[in-house]
Amino acid sequence: MAENTDPRFDGAAEEMPELSDGDDEDIDDDEEEQWMEEEEEEEGSQPVTCLFCDRLLSSVPATLQHCTAEHQVDLVEVIRRHSLDDYGYIKMINFIRSTKCDASSLTGLPDAPLPWESEDFLRPVLQDDLLLQTDPEELCSVGGSVLSTCPSSGGESHNAVLQRAQAAEERARRSEEALARAMDDLHKLKLLAQGLVLNAGTGKSGNLGTVAELREDEDEAYFSSYGHYSIHEEMLKDKVRTESYRDFMYRNPEVFKDKVVLDVGCGTCILSMFAAKSGAKKVIAVDQSEIIYQAMDIVRSNKLEDKITLIKGRIEDINLPVEKVDIIISEWMGYFLLFESMLDSVLYARDLYLADTGSVYPDLCNISLAAVGDTEKHRGRIAFWDDVYGFNMSCMKKAVVPEAVVEVLKADTLISEPTVIQTIDCNKVCLSELEFTSDFCLKITNTTDCTGRSFEERSQCVKTRRTLAPCWSLLTSETGSRLTACSNTNLHRGQHQANKVCFLMYSQQ
Numbered sequence: 001m002a003e004n005t006d007p008r009f010d011g012a013a014e015e016m017p018e019l020s021d022g023d024d025e026d027i028d029d030d031e032e033e034q035w036m037e038e039e040e041e042e043e044g045s046q047p048v049t050c051l052f053c054d055r056l057l058s059s060v061p062a063t064l065q066h067c068t069a070e071h072q073v074d075l076v077e078v079i080r081r082h083s084l085d086d087y088g089y090i091k092m093i094n095f096i097r098s099t100k101c102d103a104s105s106l107t108g109l110p111d112a113p114l115p116w117e118s119e120d121f122l123r124p125v126l127q128d129d130l131l132l133q134t135d136p137e138e139l140c141s142v143g144g145s146v147l148s149t150c151p152s153s154g155g156e157s158h159n160a161v162l163q164r165a166q167a168a169e170e171r172a173r174r175s176e177e178a179l180a181r182a183m184d185d186l187h188k189l190k191l192l193a194q195g196l197v198l199n200a201g202t203g204k205s206g207n208l209g210t211v212a213e214l215r216e217d218e219d220e221a222y223f224s225s226y227g228h229y230s231i232h233e234e235m236l237k238d239k240v241r242t243e244s245y246r247d248f249m250y251r252n253p254e255v256f257k258d259k260v261v262l263d264v265g266c267g268t269c270i271l272s273m274f275a276a277k278s279g280a281k282k283v284i285a286v287d288q289s290e291i292i293y294q295a296m297d298i299v300r301s302n303k304l305e306d307k308i309t310l311i312k313g314r315i316e317d318i319n320l321p322v323e324k325v326d327i328i329i330s331e332w333m334g335y336f337l338l339f340e341s342m343l344d345s346v347l348y349a350r351d352l353y354l355a356d357t358g359s360v361y362p363d364l365c366n367i368s369l370a371a372v373g374d375t376e377k378h379r380g381r382i383a384f385w386d387d388v389y390g391f392n393m394s395c396m397k398k399a400v401v402p403e404a405v406v407e408v409l410k411a412d413t414l415i416s417e418p419t420v421i422q423t424i425d426c427n428k429v430c431l432s433e434l435e436f437t438s439d440f441c442l443k444i445t446n447t448t449d450c451t452g453r454s455f456e457e458r459s460q461c462v463k464t465r466r467t468l469a470p471c472w473s474l475l476t477s478e479t480g481s482r483l484t485a486c487s488n489t490n491l492h493r494g495q496h497q498a499n500k501v502c503f504l505m506y507s508q509q
Contacts, residue, residue: 048130051075051096052103060134071103078106079136082114089136091121098125232268232291235331245271245331248361249278256280259326264315264349265342269295269308271329276307283308284325286315315349324355335406337367337424344431360426367424369440371416372409373448381405415450416442 047056048063052071057063067073079089095101095116109115124132236242249256249271257279263272266285275283285295285308292312299308311318328349332342350360385396421438444450 046128046130049126051093051131060130063131064139067103073103073106076139078109080140082109082111084136086136087122088114088116090132091116091118093129093131094121094123094125097129236268236270241331242270245329246274249274253279256327260284260322260324261327261329262286262320262325262349262353264328264330264346265332266295266310267291267331269298269310271331272308273299273302273304275327275329276304280307280327282322284320284322285310286318286320287312288314315345320353322353324358325353326355326358328354328358328360330360333362333365336404337365338434339404343426343434346426347429347431350427363426365424365426366420367422368418368420369442370414370418371442371444371450372413373415373446373450374410374413375449377413378449415446415448416444419443 047058048060049056050063050066050071052067052073055066057066064075067075078084078092082088084092092114096106098121099115255278256275258281259279261272261275261280261283263269263275263283263285266272266287267289268291269285272283272285285292285299287295287310292310296310299305299310309321311320328346330342330346332346346360354360382397382400385393385400419440419442421440422436424434
Protein backbone atom coordinates (compact mmCIF):
# COMPACT_ATOMS: atom_id res chain seq x y z
CA MET A 1 0.00 0.00 0.00
CA ALA A 2 1.29 3.43 -0.90
CA GLU A 3 2.35 5.61 2.01
CA ASN A 4 0.10 8.60 2.80
CA THR A 5 2.26 11.71 2.52
CA ASP A 6 -0.49 14.26 3.17
CA PRO A 7 0.84 16.46 6.01
CA ARG A 8 -2.66 16.94 7.33
CA PHE A 9 -2.66 13.29 8.37
CA ASP A 10 0.80 13.20 9.95
CA GLY A 11 0.53 11.38 13.22
CA ALA A 12 -2.90 10.02 12.37
CA ALA A 13 -1.70 6.50 13.09
CA GLU A 14 -0.70 7.56 16.59
CA GLU A 15 -4.14 9.07 17.15
CA MET A 16 -6.03 6.08 15.75
CA PRO A 17 -8.31 4.84 18.55
CA GLU A 18 -7.96 1.28 19.71
CA LEU A 19 -10.75 -0.74 18.12
CA SER A 20 -12.13 -4.04 19.28
CA ASP A 21 -10.87 -7.21 17.60
CA GLY A 22 -13.86 -9.42 17.01
CA ASP A 23 -12.06 -12.21 15.09
CA ASP A 24 -12.18 -14.62 18.01
CA GLU A 25 -15.84 -13.89 18.56
CA ASP A 26 -17.03 -14.25 14.97
CA ILE A 27 -19.34 -17.13 14.30
CA ASP A 28 -17.45 -19.59 12.06
CA ASP A 29 -18.82 -20.79 8.75
CA ASP A 30 -19.81 -24.22 10.03
CA GLU A 31 -21.76 -22.79 12.94
CA GLU A 32 -23.48 -20.24 10.70
CA GLU A 33 -24.44 -22.94 8.24
CA GLN A 34 -25.78 -25.06 11.10
CA TRP A 35 -27.80 -22.07 12.31
CA MET A 36 -29.37 -21.59 8.87
CA GLU A 37 -30.19 -25.28 8.61
CA GLU A 38 -31.86 -25.20 12.01
CA GLU A 39 -33.91 -22.15 10.97
CA GLU A 40 -35.01 -23.98 7.84
CA GLU A 41 -36.00 -26.96 9.97
CA GLU A 42 -38.00 -24.68 12.25
CA GLU A 43 -39.81 -23.17 9.23
CA GLY A 44 -40.43 -26.69 7.98
CA SER A 45 -42.19 -27.58 11.21
CA GLN A 46 -45.09 -25.26 10.23
CA PRO A 47 -47.76 -27.25 8.33
CA VAL A 48 -48.46 -26.40 4.70
CA THR A 49 -51.94 -26.75 3.19
CA CYS A 50 -52.10 -28.55 -0.14
CA LEU A 51 -53.07 -26.41 -3.12
CA PHE A 52 -55.72 -28.81 -4.36
CA CYS A 53 -57.12 -30.43 -1.20
CA ASP A 54 -57.42 -29.77 2.52
CA ARG A 55 -54.56 -32.00 3.57
CA LEU A 56 -51.83 -30.49 5.79
CA LEU A 57 -48.25 -31.40 4.92
CA SER A 58 -45.15 -31.09 7.08
CA SER A 59 -43.08 -28.92 4.69
CA VAL A 60 -42.91 -27.32 1.25
CA PRO A 61 -41.01 -30.27 -0.30
CA ALA A 62 -43.61 -32.64 1.15
CA THR A 63 -46.37 -30.50 -0.36
CA LEU A 64 -44.75 -30.52 -3.80
CA GLN A 65 -44.26 -34.29 -3.59
CA HIS A 66 -47.90 -34.73 -2.55
CA CYS A 67 -49.13 -32.61 -5.49
CA THR A 68 -47.10 -34.74 -7.90
CA ALA A 69 -48.16 -38.09 -6.43
CA GLU A 70 -51.81 -37.41 -5.58
CA HIS A 71 -52.85 -34.74 -8.07
CA GLN A 72 -50.45 -35.48 -10.98
CA VAL A 73 -49.19 -31.87 -11.11
CA ASP A 74 -45.46 -31.14 -11.06
CA LEU A 75 -45.37 -27.49 -9.92
CA VAL A 76 -41.63 -27.24 -10.60
CA GLU A 77 -42.28 -28.22 -14.20
CA VAL A 78 -45.07 -25.61 -14.44
CA ILE A 79 -42.66 -22.93 -13.20
CA ARG A 80 -40.06 -23.97 -15.75
CA ARG A 81 -42.47 -24.29 -18.68
CA HIS A 82 -43.88 -20.78 -18.23
CA SER A 83 -40.59 -19.19 -17.05
CA LEU A 84 -42.27 -17.76 -13.94
CA ASP A 85 -40.36 -15.15 -11.98
CA ASP A 86 -40.99 -14.41 -8.29
CA TYR A 87 -44.14 -12.39 -9.04
CA GLY A 88 -45.48 -14.94 -11.50
CA TYR A 89 -44.91 -17.76 -9.00
CA ILE A 90 -46.69 -15.84 -6.22
CA LYS A 91 -49.61 -15.05 -8.53
CA MET A 92 -49.89 -18.72 -9.54
CA ILE A 93 -50.03 -19.94 -5.91
CA ASN A 94 -52.67 -17.34 -4.96
CA PHE A 95 -54.64 -18.06 -8.16
CA ILE A 96 -54.82 -21.76 -7.35
CA ARG A 97 -55.85 -21.12 -3.74
CA SER A 98 -58.43 -18.43 -4.55
CA THR A 99 -60.12 -20.12 -7.54
CA LYS A 100 -59.74 -23.69 -6.19
CA CYS A 101 -59.07 -24.79 -9.75
CA ASP A 102 -58.67 -28.43 -10.70
CA ALA A 103 -55.11 -29.75 -10.85
CA SER A 104 -55.58 -30.99 -14.41
CA SER A 105 -56.27 -27.44 -15.63
CA LEU A 106 -52.59 -26.52 -15.06
CA THR A 107 -51.22 -29.14 -17.40
CA GLY A 108 -52.73 -27.79 -20.62
CA LEU A 109 -52.23 -24.06 -20.19
CA PRO A 110 -51.14 -22.03 -23.25
CA ASP A 111 -47.88 -20.09 -23.13
CA ALA A 112 -49.79 -16.80 -22.89
CA PRO A 113 -51.86 -15.27 -21.54
CA LEU A 114 -51.80 -17.05 -18.20
CA PRO A 115 -54.97 -16.96 -16.05
CA TRP A 116 -53.13 -15.46 -13.07
CA GLU A 117 -51.65 -12.38 -14.75
CA SER A 118 -53.92 -9.98 -12.83
CA GLU A 119 -52.26 -7.94 -10.08
CA ASP A 120 -55.07 -9.04 -7.76
CA PHE A 121 -53.32 -12.38 -7.35
CA LEU A 122 -50.40 -10.72 -5.57
CA ARG A 123 -52.62 -10.56 -2.46
CA PRO A 124 -52.03 -13.67 -0.27
CA VAL A 125 -55.00 -15.98 0.22
CA LEU A 126 -53.53 -17.71 3.29
CA GLN A 127 -51.65 -15.85 5.99
CA ASP A 128 -48.02 -16.98 6.47
CA ASP A 129 -48.25 -19.28 3.46
CA LEU A 130 -44.88 -21.05 3.32
CA LEU A 131 -45.30 -21.71 -0.39
CA LEU A 132 -45.19 -17.92 -0.94
CA GLN A 133 -41.97 -17.73 1.05
CA THR A 134 -40.19 -20.22 -1.21
CA ASP A 135 -37.84 -19.03 -3.96
CA PRO A 136 -38.98 -20.46 -7.33
CA GLU A 137 -35.44 -20.21 -8.75
CA GLU A 138 -34.20 -22.36 -5.88
CA LEU A 139 -36.92 -24.90 -6.57
CA CYS A 140 -35.98 -25.06 -10.25
CA SER A 141 -32.22 -25.22 -9.61
CA VAL A 142 -32.64 -28.13 -7.22
CA GLY A 143 -35.06 -29.84 -9.63
CA GLY A 144 -36.75 -33.07 -8.84
CA SER A 145 -34.46 -33.75 -5.90
CA VAL A 146 -36.52 -31.37 -3.79
CA LEU A 147 -39.28 -33.90 -3.75
CA SER A 148 -37.12 -36.45 -1.95
CA THR A 149 -35.96 -34.17 0.86
CA CYS A 150 -39.00 -34.46 3.05
CA PRO A 151 -37.96 -34.73 6.71
CA SER A 152 -38.99 -37.72 8.69
CA SER A 153 -42.13 -37.40 10.73
CA GLY A 154 -40.50 -38.58 13.92
CA GLY A 155 -40.59 -36.11 16.75
CA GLU A 156 -37.57 -34.62 18.47
CA SER A 157 -36.73 -35.47 22.04
CA HIS A 158 -37.18 -32.87 24.77
CA ASN A 159 -33.43 -32.71 25.35
CA ALA A 160 -32.69 -32.02 21.69
CA VAL A 161 -35.15 -29.13 21.62
CA LEU A 162 -33.67 -27.74 24.85
CA GLN A 163 -30.13 -27.91 23.48
CA ARG A 164 -31.18 -26.07 20.34
CA ALA A 165 -32.85 -23.35 22.37
CA GLN A 166 -29.78 -22.92 24.57
CA ALA A 167 -27.52 -22.72 21.50
CA ALA A 168 -29.75 -20.11 19.91
CA GLU A 169 -29.74 -18.06 23.12
CA GLU A 170 -25.95 -18.18 23.28
CA ARG A 171 -25.68 -17.05 19.65
CA ALA A 172 -28.04 -14.15 20.32
CA ARG A 173 -25.99 -13.07 23.35
CA ARG A 174 -22.73 -13.12 21.40
CA SER A 175 -24.33 -11.24 18.51
CA GLU A 176 -25.55 -8.50 20.87
CA GLU A 177 -22.06 -8.16 22.32
CA ALA A 178 -20.55 -7.93 18.82
CA LEU A 179 -23.10 -5.26 17.87
CA ALA A 180 -22.27 -3.21 20.99
CA ARG A 181 -18.54 -3.38 20.15
CA ALA A 182 -19.23 -2.33 16.57
CA MET A 183 -21.29 0.67 17.70
CA ASP A 184 -18.50 1.72 20.07
CA ASP A 185 -15.93 1.42 17.28
CA LEU A 186 -18.16 3.47 14.98
CA HIS A 187 -18.38 6.25 17.57
CA LYS A 188 -14.59 6.30 17.99
CA LEU A 189 -14.06 6.49 14.23
CA LYS A 190 -16.61 9.30 13.95
CA LEU A 191 -14.74 11.34 16.56
CA LEU A 192 -11.46 10.66 14.76
CA ALA A 193 -12.91 11.78 11.41
CA GLN A 194 -14.30 14.97 12.92
CA GLY A 195 -10.92 15.75 14.45
CA LEU A 196 -9.11 15.20 11.15
CA VAL A 197 -11.54 17.46 9.28
CA LEU A 198 -11.30 20.23 11.86
CA ASN A 199 -7.51 20.03 12.01
CA ALA A 200 -7.26 20.06 8.23
CA GLY A 201 -9.47 23.15 8.08
CA THR A 202 -7.26 25.17 10.43
CA GLY A 203 -4.34 25.06 8.04
CA LYS A 204 -6.23 26.58 5.12
CA SER A 205 -5.57 30.17 4.20
CA GLY A 206 -7.48 32.74 2.28
CA ASN A 207 -10.93 34.24 2.56
CA LEU A 208 -13.50 31.55 1.79
CA GLY A 209 -16.43 33.93 2.20
CA THR A 210 -19.50 33.86 4.35
CA VAL A 211 -20.66 30.39 3.30
CA ALA A 212 -17.46 28.73 4.48
CA GLU A 213 -17.47 30.64 7.74
CA LEU A 214 -20.91 29.43 8.82
CA ARG A 215 -20.81 26.91 11.63
CA GLU A 216 -22.85 23.77 11.07
CA ASP A 217 -25.21 24.49 13.97
CA GLU A 218 -25.82 28.03 12.71
CA ASP A 219 -26.70 26.82 9.23
CA GLU A 220 -28.95 24.15 10.71
CA ALA A 221 -30.77 26.77 12.81
CA TYR A 222 -31.27 28.96 9.74
CA PHE A 223 -32.72 26.21 7.55
CA SER A 224 -34.80 24.62 10.32
CA SER A 225 -36.57 27.94 10.86
CA TYR A 226 -37.85 27.68 7.29
CA GLY A 227 -39.28 24.22 8.01
CA HIS A 228 -42.11 25.86 9.97
CA TYR A 229 -45.24 26.46 7.94
CA SER A 230 -46.06 29.81 9.57
CA ILE A 231 -43.09 31.59 8.01
CA HIS A 232 -44.12 30.43 4.52
CA GLU A 233 -47.71 31.48 5.16
CA GLU A 234 -46.45 34.91 6.22
CA MET A 235 -44.35 35.28 3.07
CA LEU A 236 -47.16 34.15 0.77
CA LYS A 237 -49.56 36.60 2.41
CA ASP A 238 -47.08 39.41 1.74
CA LYS A 239 -48.96 40.48 -1.39
CA VAL A 240 -46.54 43.27 -2.25
CA ARG A 241 -43.62 40.83 -2.39
CA THR A 242 -45.39 37.87 -4.02
CA GLU A 243 -47.37 39.83 -6.58
CA SER A 244 -44.26 41.76 -7.57
CA TYR A 245 -42.50 38.49 -8.49
CA ARG A 246 -45.63 37.21 -10.23
CA ASP A 247 -46.19 40.37 -12.25
CA PHE A 248 -42.54 40.51 -13.33
CA MET A 249 -42.65 36.95 -14.68
CA TYR A 250 -46.14 37.04 -16.17
CA ARG A 251 -45.51 40.36 -17.90
CA ASN A 252 -42.18 39.23 -19.36
CA PRO A 253 -42.91 35.76 -20.79
CA GLU A 254 -40.29 36.25 -23.49
CA VAL A 255 -37.62 36.23 -20.76
CA PHE A 256 -38.69 32.78 -19.50
CA LYS A 257 -39.91 31.07 -22.67
CA ASP A 258 -38.11 27.72 -23.20
CA LYS A 259 -35.53 28.60 -20.53
CA VAL A 260 -34.03 26.40 -17.79
CA VAL A 261 -34.68 28.11 -14.45
CA LEU A 262 -33.07 27.49 -11.04
CA ASP A 263 -35.06 28.51 -7.92
CA VAL A 264 -32.68 28.79 -4.94
CA GLY A 265 -34.49 28.37 -1.60
CA CYS A 266 -37.78 27.50 -3.30
CA GLY A 267 -39.90 27.08 -0.13
CA THR A 268 -43.45 26.28 -1.26
CA CYS A 269 -42.35 26.56 -4.91
CA ILE A 270 -44.46 29.64 -5.62
CA LEU A 271 -41.70 31.25 -7.72
CA SER A 272 -41.04 27.97 -9.54
CA MET A 273 -44.70 27.70 -10.48
CA PHE A 274 -44.75 31.32 -11.65
CA ALA A 275 -41.75 30.53 -13.87
CA ALA A 276 -43.38 27.36 -15.24
CA LYS A 277 -46.56 29.27 -16.06
CA SER A 278 -44.45 31.95 -17.77
CA GLY A 279 -43.14 29.43 -20.31
CA ALA A 280 -39.99 27.98 -18.72
CA LYS A 281 -38.97 24.67 -20.30
CA LYS A 282 -37.62 23.25 -17.03
CA VAL A 283 -37.50 24.54 -13.46
CA ILE A 284 -35.15 23.12 -10.82
CA ALA A 285 -36.28 24.00 -7.28
CA VAL A 286 -33.81 23.56 -4.41
CA ASP A 287 -34.43 23.88 -0.67
CA GLN A 288 -32.72 22.47 2.40
CA SER A 289 -35.66 22.76 4.82
CA GLU A 290 -38.39 20.17 5.38
CA ILE A 291 -40.90 22.33 3.47
CA ILE A 292 -39.57 20.69 0.31
CA TYR A 293 -41.82 17.66 0.93
CA GLN A 294 -44.95 19.81 1.01
CA ALA A 295 -43.66 21.61 -2.09
CA MET A 296 -43.57 18.26 -3.92
CA ASP A 297 -47.26 17.72 -3.13
CA ILE A 298 -48.06 21.30 -4.18
CA VAL A 299 -46.34 20.81 -7.55
CA ARG A 300 -48.19 17.53 -8.16
CA SER A 301 -51.52 19.08 -7.13
CA ASN A 302 -51.04 21.74 -9.80
CA LYS A 303 -49.94 19.18 -12.44
CA LEU A 304 -46.54 20.81 -12.95
CA GLU A 305 -44.39 17.80 -12.09
CA ASP A 306 -43.38 17.45 -15.75
CA LYS A 307 -41.74 20.89 -15.65
CA ILE A 308 -40.56 21.31 -12.04
CA THR A 309 -37.87 19.11 -10.47
CA LEU A 310 -37.40 19.44 -6.70
CA ILE A 311 -34.12 18.69 -4.89
CA LYS A 312 -33.60 18.71 -1.13
CA GLY A 313 -30.26 20.06 0.09
CA ARG A 314 -28.03 23.12 0.25
CA ILE A 315 -27.17 24.45 -3.19
CA GLU A 316 -23.52 24.26 -2.12
CA ASP A 317 -23.79 20.50 -1.41
CA ILE A 318 -25.86 19.11 -4.27
CA ASN A 319 -25.34 18.44 -7.97
CA LEU A 320 -27.92 19.75 -10.42
CA PRO A 321 -29.19 17.47 -13.21
CA VAL A 322 -28.06 20.08 -15.76
CA GLU A 323 -24.69 21.66 -16.44
CA LYS A 324 -25.97 25.23 -16.86
CA VAL A 325 -29.18 27.19 -16.29
CA ASP A 326 -30.48 30.27 -18.11
CA ILE A 327 -32.12 32.03 -15.17
CA ILE A 328 -31.72 32.00 -11.39
CA ILE A 329 -34.64 33.27 -9.31
CA SER A 330 -34.76 33.51 -5.53
CA GLU A 331 -36.57 35.34 -2.77
CA TRP A 332 -33.36 35.91 -0.83
CA MET A 333 -33.98 39.46 0.39
CA GLY A 334 -34.11 40.05 4.13
CA TYR A 335 -34.76 43.11 6.24
CA PHE A 336 -32.32 45.89 5.39
CA LEU A 337 -31.91 43.74 2.25
CA LEU A 338 -29.04 41.67 3.66
CA PHE A 339 -30.28 40.54 7.08
CA GLU A 340 -30.99 36.79 7.12
CA SER A 341 -30.52 36.74 3.36
CA MET A 342 -29.51 33.81 1.13
CA LEU A 343 -27.62 36.02 -1.27
CA ASP A 344 -24.38 34.15 -0.59
CA SER A 345 -26.03 30.92 -1.79
CA VAL A 346 -27.48 32.68 -4.84
CA LEU A 347 -24.03 33.99 -5.78
CA TYR A 348 -22.56 30.50 -5.34
CA ALA A 349 -25.19 29.09 -7.73
CA ARG A 350 -24.59 31.96 -10.17
CA ASP A 351 -20.84 31.36 -10.34
CA LEU A 352 -21.25 27.60 -10.75
CA TYR A 353 -24.37 27.09 -12.87
CA LEU A 354 -25.43 30.29 -14.66
CA ALA A 355 -24.84 30.33 -18.41
CA ASP A 356 -22.77 33.18 -19.89
CA THR A 357 -25.89 34.76 -21.39
CA GLY A 358 -28.06 34.07 -18.32
CA SER A 359 -29.30 36.38 -15.59
CA VAL A 360 -30.18 36.44 -11.89
CA TYR A 361 -33.54 37.91 -10.86
CA PRO A 362 -33.96 40.21 -9.03
CA ASP A 363 -30.96 41.69 -10.80
CA LEU A 364 -30.53 45.20 -9.32
CA CYS A 365 -31.24 46.08 -5.68
CA ASN A 366 -30.96 49.37 -3.78
CA ILE A 367 -30.61 50.16 -0.09
CA SER A 368 -32.02 53.61 0.68
CA LEU A 369 -31.99 55.61 3.90
CA ALA A 370 -34.11 58.45 5.28
CA ALA A 371 -34.27 60.30 8.60
CA VAL A 372 -37.21 59.69 10.94
CA GLY A 373 -38.71 62.07 13.48
CA ASP A 374 -41.05 60.19 15.85
CA THR A 375 -40.62 61.49 19.41
CA GLU A 376 -43.42 59.28 20.71
CA LYS A 377 -41.69 56.15 19.44
CA HIS A 378 -38.39 57.40 20.83
CA ARG A 379 -39.90 57.94 24.28
CA GLY A 380 -41.42 54.48 24.30
CA ARG A 381 -38.31 52.65 23.15
CA ILE A 382 -35.24 54.69 24.17
CA ALA A 383 -36.13 57.33 26.76
CA PHE A 384 -38.17 54.66 28.56
CA TRP A 385 -34.99 53.29 30.16
CA ASP A 386 -34.17 56.59 31.93
CA ASP A 387 -36.88 55.98 34.53
CA VAL A 388 -38.31 52.47 34.93
CA TYR A 389 -40.64 52.42 37.95
CA GLY A 390 -38.35 54.95 39.61
CA PHE A 391 -35.10 53.17 38.72
CA ASN A 392 -32.40 54.33 36.30
CA MET A 393 -31.86 51.69 33.65
CA SER A 394 -30.27 53.92 31.03
CA CYS A 395 -27.40 51.45 30.67
CA MET A 396 -29.88 49.27 28.75
CA LYS A 397 -29.76 51.75 25.87
CA LYS A 398 -26.41 50.27 24.86
CA ALA A 399 -28.20 47.01 24.08
CA VAL A 400 -31.44 48.47 22.73
CA VAL A 401 -30.13 51.07 20.28
CA PRO A 402 -28.15 48.63 18.04
CA GLU A 403 -31.31 46.52 17.54
CA ALA A 404 -33.18 47.59 14.44
CA VAL A 405 -36.94 47.09 14.44
CA VAL A 406 -39.18 46.23 11.50
CA GLU A 407 -42.43 48.15 11.36
CA VAL A 408 -44.69 50.26 9.19
CA LEU A 409 -43.83 53.94 9.45
CA LYS A 410 -46.26 56.81 9.25
CA ALA A 411 -45.54 58.95 6.23
CA ASP A 412 -45.47 62.14 8.30
CA THR A 413 -42.58 60.80 10.45
CA LEU A 414 -40.17 60.82 7.49
CA ILE A 415 -38.26 64.10 7.82
CA SER A 416 -35.73 63.89 4.98
CA GLU A 417 -35.46 63.01 1.36
CA PRO A 418 -34.32 59.40 0.84
CA THR A 419 -30.82 58.67 -0.40
CA VAL A 420 -29.41 55.49 -1.90
CA ILE A 421 -26.46 54.25 0.13
CA GLN A 422 -25.75 51.06 -1.86
CA THR A 423 -26.72 49.49 -5.18
CA ILE A 424 -26.16 45.76 -5.70
CA ASP A 425 -25.97 44.18 -9.16
CA CYS A 426 -26.72 40.52 -8.51
CA ASN A 427 -25.16 39.50 -11.82
CA LYS A 428 -21.79 41.04 -10.92
CA VAL A 429 -21.47 41.50 -7.14
CA CYS A 430 -19.10 39.29 -5.12
CA LEU A 431 -19.35 38.33 -1.45
CA SER A 432 -16.66 40.73 -0.27
CA GLU A 433 -18.66 43.67 -1.65
CA LEU A 434 -21.57 42.88 0.67
CA GLU A 435 -19.53 44.22 3.58
CA PHE A 436 -19.35 47.90 2.78
CA THR A 437 -18.90 51.38 4.16
CA SER A 438 -20.91 54.17 2.60
CA ASP A 439 -20.91 57.92 3.18
CA PHE A 440 -24.29 59.57 2.77
CA CYS A 441 -26.03 62.90 3.17
CA LEU A 442 -29.70 63.44 4.06
CA LYS A 443 -31.51 66.63 3.12
CA ILE A 444 -33.90 67.49 5.97
CA THR A 445 -37.42 68.43 4.88
CA ASN A 446 -39.02 69.13 8.28
CA THR A 447 -37.87 70.94 11.41
CA THR A 448 -38.09 68.41 14.27
CA ASP A 449 -36.02 66.00 16.35
CA CYS A 450 -34.36 63.18 14.40
CA THR A 451 -35.11 59.98 16.33
CA GLY A 452 -33.97 57.28 13.90
CA ARG A 453 -33.07 56.16 10.41
CA SER A 454 -35.37 54.32 8.06
CA PHE A 455 -33.79 51.79 5.70
CA GLU A 456 -35.60 50.88 2.52
CA GLU A 457 -34.68 47.91 0.31
CA ARG A 458 -35.87 47.90 -3.28
CA SER A 459 -35.23 45.73 -6.33
CA GLN A 460 -36.33 46.16 -9.92
CA CYS A 461 -38.98 43.46 -9.66
CA VAL A 462 -39.87 43.64 -5.93
CA LYS A 463 -41.26 46.63 -4.10
CA THR A 464 -39.97 48.13 -0.86
CA ARG A 465 -39.79 47.21 2.81
CA ARG A 466 -38.54 49.36 5.68
CA THR A 467 -36.38 48.79 8.76
CA LEU A 468 -36.06 51.36 11.54
CA ALA A 469 -32.84 51.94 13.51
CA PRO A 470 -33.30 54.28 16.51
CA CYS A 471 -30.92 57.08 17.52
CA TRP A 472 -29.20 57.10 20.92
CA SER A 473 -30.44 60.63 21.60
CA LEU A 474 -32.60 63.24 19.91
CA LEU A 475 -30.91 65.25 17.19
CA THR A 476 -32.62 68.53 16.29
CA SER A 477 -32.87 69.00 12.53
CA GLU A 478 -34.10 72.04 10.67
CA THR A 479 -35.71 72.27 7.27
CA GLY A 480 -33.08 72.66 4.55
CA SER A 481 -30.21 71.43 6.71
CA ARG A 482 -28.16 68.38 5.74
CA LEU A 483 -27.27 65.42 7.93
CA THR A 484 -24.04 63.65 6.99
CA ALA A 485 -22.89 60.31 8.36
CA CYS A 486 -21.16 57.06 7.54
CA SER A 487 -22.82 53.64 7.54
CA ASN A 488 -20.96 50.37 7.94
CA THR A 489 -22.75 47.11 7.11
CA ASN A 490 -21.69 43.49 7.61
CA LEU A 491 -23.59 40.50 6.24
CA HIS A 492 -24.57 37.67 8.59
CA ARG A 493 -26.96 34.75 8.20
CA GLY A 494 -26.20 32.27 10.99
CA GLN A 495 -28.47 32.31 14.04
CA HIS A 496 -30.33 35.31 12.60
CA GLN A 497 -27.57 37.72 13.61
CA ALA A 498 -28.51 41.31 12.87
CA ASN A 499 -26.62 43.43 10.41
CA LYS A 500 -24.16 45.63 12.21
CA VAL A 501 -25.15 49.16 11.20
CA CYS A 502 -22.99 51.87 12.74
CA PHE A 503 -23.49 55.62 12.22
CA LEU A 504 -20.68 58.05 12.85
CA MET A 505 -19.80 61.73 12.45
CA TYR A 506 -23.23 63.36 12.77
CA SER A 507 -23.19 66.96 11.76
CA GLN A 508 -25.56 69.53 10.36
CA GLN A 509 -24.79 71.74 7.42
